[in-house]
C-alpha cells in the first residue's frame with residue numbers, strides 16, 4: 621500500500637512538472653541539427669538534389685529563394701507565412717505591395733512535393749524553404765551552412781504585418797539598424813546579410829527613383845551617391861517611369877556567384893539599392909564593407925555570413941507542436957486554428973491543447989492517488 625502511494629505520488633509530481641513546464645515561456649522547444657534524421661533521414665539530401673536540378677536549369681532562381689527565406693523570417697518569424705495564399709477574408713503577406721517582387725514560390729512547392737513523396741507530412745514548409753535557401757548559397761559557390769531544423773509552419777499571414785517589419789524603400793541606415801535590432805541582429809549582421817545581394821536581381825521599379833529622382837519623394841535628380849557612369853549604364857536598362865517587372869542584376873559581373881564582389885560594388889558607389897549604399901553611412905557597417913571590399917579571400921565573409929544566417933534562421937521559429945506541418949505550403953491545414961490568429965495566439969492554442977491533454981492523462985492518476993490516501 622505504502623509503495624503504491626509513493627509510486628502514485630511520484631507519477632503525480634512528474635505529471636504536474638510536465639504540465640507546468642509545458643506552459644512556462646522558457647519551455648519553448650529548440651531547433652536542432654538533423655531534426656529529420658529519424659523521421660525522414662533523406663530530407664536534406666532530397667532538398668539538395670532538387671535544388672541542384674532546379675538551378676542547373678535556371679541558375680537565376682538561387683537569389684529569389686534566398687530572399688524568400690529572409691522575407692519569411694522578418695515577418696512573424698521563419699514559419700513559412702510568406703508562402704500562404706490570401707483567402708477571401710484575409711490578404712496574406714505575399715500580396716503586400718512591399719512583397720510584389722518576391723518570387724520563387726514554385727521552387728518551394730516543387731521541393732516540398734518531392735519531400736512528401738518520400739516522407740508524407742513530415743517536413744514543414746518553413747524547413748523546406750530554410751533548407752532550399754541554405755542550398756541556394758552553397759550551390760552559388762558560397763559557404764555550406766549547417767542549418768538547424770525542426771521548424772513548424774505558422775498559420776498567420778497578414779499583409780498589414782509586412783510594413784512594420786520590412787525596411788521601407790529608401791530606408792535610412794539608422795532605420796535599417798533599428799529594424800535588425802528588433803530581431804537581436806546587430807549592425808554587423810546587417811552588413812553581413814546585405815552581402816546576400818551578391819546574387820539575384822532587383823526590379824527597375826525599385827531602382828527607378830535612384831536613376832531618375834524621386835528618392836524619398838525628393839528631387840528630380842538621380843541619386844548623387846550612385847556612381848555617375850553606373851547610373852548611365854543602369855538608365856540604359858531601366859527607362860523613366862518603368863514600373864514593369866524588368867529585372868537588373870544586383871552584382872552584374874558575377875550575378876549567380878556568392879562572393880565578396882558585392883562589397884567592392886558598395887565601396888565603389890555601385891551598390892544597386894539605396895539600402896546597399898546606406899551601409900557607407902554608419903561607422904560599423906562602413907568598416908565591414910571596406911574590410912570585405914579589400915579582402916583577398918572570401919573566407920571571413922563566408923564565416924560571418926554563416927553565423928548571421930543562422931541567427932536570422934532562428935527568428936520566431938515554431939517547434940514542438942506550436943505550429944503544424946502544412947500539407948500544401950500555400951494553405952493552412954483544414955484542422956488549423958483560425959488563419960488570422962497570430963503566432964502568440966497560435967502558441968497559446970497549442971499550449972492550452974498540451975495542457976488539456978496532460979490534464980486528461982493525469983486525471984485518472986490523481987483520482988487513483990486520492991483513493992489510495
Ligand code: HEM
Pocket residue numbers: 682683684686687690720721722723787796810813814816817819820821822823824826870893895
Ligand atoms: C537590410 C535589409 C534588406 C533590404 C532593405 C533588402 C532589400 C531588397 C530589395 C529592395 C530587393 C530587390 C527587390 C525587387 O526589386 O523586387 C532585394 C533583393 C534581394 N535580397 Fe534583399 N534586402 C535586405 C536584406 C536581405 C537579406 C537578409 C537577404 C538574405 C539573407 C536578402 C537577399 C536578397 C536577394 C538574394 C535578392 C535578390 C532577389 C531576386 O533575385 O529576386 N536581402 N532585397
